[in-house]
Amino acid sequence: MRKIRLIIAGCLLMGASSIRAEMQPSQEASQRLFVANRDSNYVSVIDLKTMQLSKKIGLEPLSSAHMTMAWTDNNGRQKLLVSLTGRNEVAIVDVEKGIIEAKLPVGRSPEHFAIQKSKEFPDYVAYVANIEDGSISVIDLGKNVEVKRMSGFHEPHGVTFNSDGSKAYIANLGAHRVDIVDSAKCEIVKQLSTGDIDQVALKNPQRYLSEIKGIVNVTLTPDGRTAYAADGDSNLVTVIDTEKDAVLKTIPVGENPWRAYSSPDGKWMLVPNNGDETVSVIDSKKHSARTTFPAGGVVTGINFVLGGKKAYALATTANEALIHVYDLENMKEKGTISIGKNLRLETASTSVDGKTIYVASSVDNSIYAVDALTDKITKVSNVGVTPWGTTIEGDMASYCH
């Protein structure tokens, strides 16, 4: 608790407070990797010191866990939130006891969520995006209750809180729009358009009227002053001024951009363009494209290591899973790391020290640890069936897809 207070004070002094930073765990807590397995009835806990599966936290059958996120509550207990997409529920887990503390029904198909502490919710709140029924469940994690279910979203995919938790940015995958929610009111207060899709659709109406690729996630820069939202159909990244909540700029990128990933040093936003298989590098200070890296395959995540000097892009091609390596100091592509034939990479978490990433490989039910200094791979097998979302408490760039 004292440590949390210290971190808050530090953040205030820096003028760039981040509650996620406040969620910095104890060293012990950050030595666990949590893995949501879509086809196992448990969440796997991997001890990162021994690289062994140390615990299985049981779930009910057909839970189809999608994402997990860990935090330490105000009593110092490590908790885990798991979205149970198959059961339209979320589970709140007491990690030390290895039991589900509460199971709450939410909307249809909960997948992604974000956790934050705010004035209204001093014991943390979670916004859970129920993608199938276009709603956001507001979960009071102090009381383990759903306090409100907000509607009016279109396939809500990513949820991003600002640093003090006063508002949340909701990415609508089924629309070309970012919704901004006032956390005190728990309602949408502003909506931002991310592209003139009607003009884009003129090129190929059949294509755009049969599927929408909107916004996957809104990514904040570490200083919290701007947010980046890539629109899959518009081929644009919209830069949002988070103070005014207004569009600052739009940056053209490659085809079918997935989402933006922020480097921890705040210098770069990397945007994988899965249409033309490239990665756009955007200067986060100038809000302009710096360069484009070649990629290959469908990129489902980017992890930064070594303080942002290096980035790994997880890619899956027709017959191979690989990791593209980018040197951001010299702005060069450094080659690829082959993970294996006929595998599929899902998500990855970065260790708190930024020296290792842990990649979920869903086909062979494994986690691959990649050493950032040597690019050496260590495999942990049989972590569960179809490992999907991974998290380490304190990994500030934890994501899912």
Next chain:
Amino acid sequence: MKKKVAELERVTFPPEKSEQIKKVAEYVCPLGHTTSSPPERFICPQDNLKVKERMTLIKVKLDRREEIGEKISGMLEEEFQKRVNVAIAGTGIVQHIASSLESTTKKQTFGQGSIDLYLLSRPMNNMLFFTNIESQGGQGPDSSIANQSILNNDTTSLPAVTQTDQARLREAWIQKSFSSQKFQFIIGKIDLTNYFDRNRVANDENSQFITGSLVNNPLIGNPSNGPGIIFLYDTRRGSSMGIGLQSADSSGVNVTEEPFSIAEFSLRFRVLEGQLGNIHLWGARNGRTVGENRDDYSAGVSLDQELGSKLIIFGRAGRAVRKNPVRDPHAWSVGLQIRNFITERRRDKLGLAYSHFLTPIGTGLSGEAENTSELYYSIFLSDHLTLSPIGQVMFHSAGSSLGSPQSNLFILGLRTQVTF
């Protein structure tokens, strides 16, 4: 128990979902803020800048039963659209000549009323069938005061001013729209002034100014309602154009031979902080094969402009070129309309206007010019009832074939309009 049932339903019978991609309008501010309905006066509340309307795509997920419900709603709506919709409007006008230099017209009071029955149906998609049957009774001051401006424009649909009570078919036409309603084609018995020389605040004698020269430009020279055709094209980007052709003598005989023709180009624009303005430029030719107006040409402009949230100003001007003129006439008018003039009366309207008409010197017209002004205050009493006290001053009338010019007429009136 209810909770248990809901829980059971949730787990055992989750509603099947279907996806639909819908094209919907959005209103986008320059700073990216977007809303699904237009903000007031099309101004963004965040930055006071003008919004842009555009279409966007959204994915909606419906329960199967919702989808069926939506289909049923759609079918019901379609069925409803096939039905004939009926509207009725009644107008009663009392006008009293309060002041006149002529003893013959002094203190006269006139009563006139009309009932309009509107029938609207949609025989097929993008097609509209419209009928207006009007019944009128009584007379206005124009039966006593010879003038060109027309002191009660509601009486003009009577073929002859002296004829009092009658019912007739004013309009009956079919409208077909194409290309998302960008193109419209109208054919039937039409009123050309519904489509040309329009003005937002000076174009309807039943709810705005009653004086004819403030309802339309007196120099258009269009025949009374008759058979004709109209083509309209709206770019949906602020400009539109139209061409209208009508039987010059309203008879329906020789409709295509030497018709009255009119063409118009219109612009819709926003100025300053997004206040809406319209300008209509038109040109007309009277192709009547017989009679004094053959080969008359006229051109004019009508404009209106919002200034702030309450005030709209307007103006009209026109000039005619006649084949055998003693003098080519011209006309102009200016005025304003103020909404919510009294703070507590949000839906009341006040109108003030002045019109000038330099007449052609011809049969019965010995006056040089005719100048008229009008002030009305429209009191909103309910969604169905409006009451309007009206004051008109004709500084000098030009006379007509019915009588000699007169000066300094002051007419008080009261108009009641009932709509259902």
